[in-house]
Amino acid sequence: MDQLKNKVAIVTGAGGGFGEGIAQAYVGEGAKVIVADIQDAAAKRVAASLGTHASAFTCDVTNSTQVQALVQYCIDTFGIPDIVVNNAGTTHKNRPMLEVDEATFDKVFNVNVKSIFHMTHAVLPYLRQKGGGVILNIGSVAGIRPRPGLSWYNASKGAVNLLSKSMAVELGPEKIRVNAICPVMGVTGLFEDFMGLPNTPENRAKFMSTIPLGRFALASDVAAAAVFLASDAAEFFTGVEFPVDGGRTI
Numbered sequence: 001m002d003q004l005k006n007k008v009a010i011v012t013g014a015g016g017g018f019g020e021g022i023a024q025a026y027v028g029e030g031a032k033v034i035v036a037d038i039q040d041a042a043a044k045r046v047a048a049s050l051g052t053h054a055s056a057f058t059c060d061v062t063n064s065t066q067v068q069a070l071v072q073y074c075i076d077t078f079g080i081p082d083i084v085v086n087n088a089g090t091t092h093k094n095r096p097m098l099e100v101d102e103a104t105f106d107k108v109f110n111v112n113v114k115s116i117f118h119m120t121h122a123v124l125p126y127l128r129q130k131g132g133g134v135i136l137n138i139g140s141v142a143g144i145r146p147r148p149g150l151s152w153y154n155a156s157k158g159a160v161n162l163l164s165k166s167m168a169v170e171l172g173p174e175k176i177r178v179n180a181i182c183p184v185m186g187v188t189g190l191f192e193d194f195m196g197l198p199n200t201p202e203n204r205a206k207f208m209s210t211i212p213l214g215r216f217a218l219a220s221d222v223a224a225a226a227v228f229l230a231s232d233a234a235e236f237f238t239g240v241e242f243p244v245d246g247g248r249t250i
Contacts, residue, residue, distance in 0.1 A: 001028055001029050001030065002029060002030040003029040003030070003227055003228075003231040003232075003233070004026055004029040004030050004031035004083070004227065004230060004231060005029070005030035005031075006030065006031075007026075007030070007031040007032070007082040007083055007230070008031065008032050008033075008034075008074065008078045008079050008080065008081045008082050008083070009023075009026050009031050009032070009033045009034070009081060009082065009083035009084070009085065009230070010033075010034045010036060010070065010071070010074050010081050010083070010084045010085065010123070011023045011026065011033055011034070011035060011036065011085040011087055012036045012037070012059065012061050012070075012085065012086055012087050012088040012115070012119070013036070013037060013038075013061075013087040013088030013089060013138075014033075014035040014036055014037055014043065014046055014087065015035065015037030015038075015039045015041075015042025015043045015045070015046055016037075016039075016042055016046075017186065017219060018087060018138065018183065018186060018217075018219050018222040018223070019037070019085070019087040019088070020046050020219060021218070021219025021220055021222060021223040022085055022087060022219075022222065022223045022226045023035050023046055023050065023054065024046075024049075024050065024219075024223065025220070025223035025224070025226065025227050026083075026223075026226070026227065026230070027050045027051070027053045027054055029227055029231075031053070031083070032053045032054070032078040032079075033050065033053065033054045033055075034054075034055055034056075034057050034070065034073065034074045034077065034078070034081075035047040035050070035054050035055065035056045035057070036056075036057045036058075036059045036061075036070050036088075037056075037058065037059070037088075038058065038059065038060050038061070038088070039058075040056075040058040043056035043057065043058055044056040055073075055077050055078070057069075057070050057073050057074075061086075061088045061111060061115035061118065061119070062107075062110040062111055062114060062115055062118070063118075064118045064121070064122070067115070067118040067119055067121075067122045068118075068121075068122045070122070071119075071122040071123050071126065075126065080126045080127075080129065080130050081123065081126070081127075081133065082130070082133050082134065082230075083133065083134045083135075083136070083230045084119060084123050084127075084133070084134070084135050084136070085136045085138070085226060085230075086115060086116050086119055086135070086136065086137045086138060086160075087136075087138045088111060088115055089111060089112050089138060090107060090108055090111045090112065091108060091150065091153040091194060092104045092105070092108055092150070092152055092153055094149040094150055094194060095149060096148075096149070097151040097152065100151075100152050104152075105152050108152055108153055108156050109152075109156050109159075112153075112156040112157065112159075112160060113156050113159045113160060113163070116137055116160065116163060120135075120167070123135075124171075124176075127174075127176050128174060128176075131175060132174065132175030132176055132177075133175075133176050133177075134176070134177050134178075134179075134229070134230045135164075135167065135171075135176065135177070135178045135179075136178075136179055136180075136181060136226055136229055136230060137160050137161075137163065137164045137178070137179070137180050137181070138160070138180075138181050138183070138222070139157050139160040139161040139164065139180035139181065139182045139241065140153075140154075140157035140160070140161075140182050140183060141182050141183065141184045141243055141245045141248050141249050142154040142157045142158075143156075143157035143158035143159070143160060143161040143162075143182065143241075144158075144161065144182060144241060144243065144249050145248070145249045146158070150194065157182075160180060161180045161182065161241050164178050164179060164180035164239065164241070165178075165180070165239045165241070168238040168239030169239060172238055172239075177229075177234070177235075177237065177238040178238060178239065179229045179234075179237060179238060179239065179240045179241075179242055180240070180241050180242065181222060181225050181226060181229065181242045181244060182241050182242060182243045182244065182245065182249075183217045183221070183222050183243075183244045183245065184211060184216065184217050184243075184244070184245035184246060184248040185207060185216050185217065186216050186217040186218060186219065186221075186222070187216055204216075210248060211245065211246040211247065211248045212246060212247030212248070212250065213246030213247055214246070215246060217244055217245065217246070221244050222244050224244075225242050225244050229242065
């Protein structure tokens with residue numbers, strides 16, 4: 001499998017969940033990957049499992065200095081990245097909007113949205129130097145068809161989805177493609193926060209009933225989209241909101 005042979009990628013939030021699945025798939029397709037995560041042990045675990053084509057870097061994506069250091073580490077380790085996946089994300093617990101405090105709101109927007117601002121400032125000069133590249137932002141179906149209880153999270157992912165389109169328009173002439181991958185809920189570390197309920201079979205069934213294909217998103221589903229959109233086969237795809245949702249947004 002060599003859809004990404006000789007490519008270099010940065011994947012944030014790659015210490016687990018969707019990010020880990022993307023990192024695994026990228027290495028499997030021939031890429032070299034910087035596994036970035038705020039959790040040092042998680043990043044090292046994933047990188048170690050992927051062998052010599054992966055390297056761990058501990059990074060808080062809300063900190064511009066750390067993001068700059070991440071990009072420099074990638075360049076020093078594997079070279080200028082061809083692919084950047086802004087996957088790191090967080091949410092507030094599913095609850096009425098007025099029950100979410102300002103500190104939580106700020107954290108959601110800093111991790112989900114401002115991190116892309118920091119990464120773009122850090123990596124764009126190098127993508128321009130290289131003559132092109134791919135940026136994938138992990139948005140959400142929540143930014144397409146929002147539901148009550150996650151209003152501020154929904155807003156942050158709506159920003160990611162629209163930002164991806166705006167970046168695509170601006171950067172397209174420079175051969176830099178930007179797309180948003182929009183998953184439905186997956187059984188990740190944020191699963192109970194998204195539900196706002198205990199993780200029981202009954203509560204899972206309630207949420208799963210809204211997905212026509214009858215299951216939650218898997219890391220492999222998101223990774224499949226991330227491989228395609230980063231590959232040369234997707235050279236004419238930019239500015240796309242790519243639902244990975246089993247029909248949830250229909």
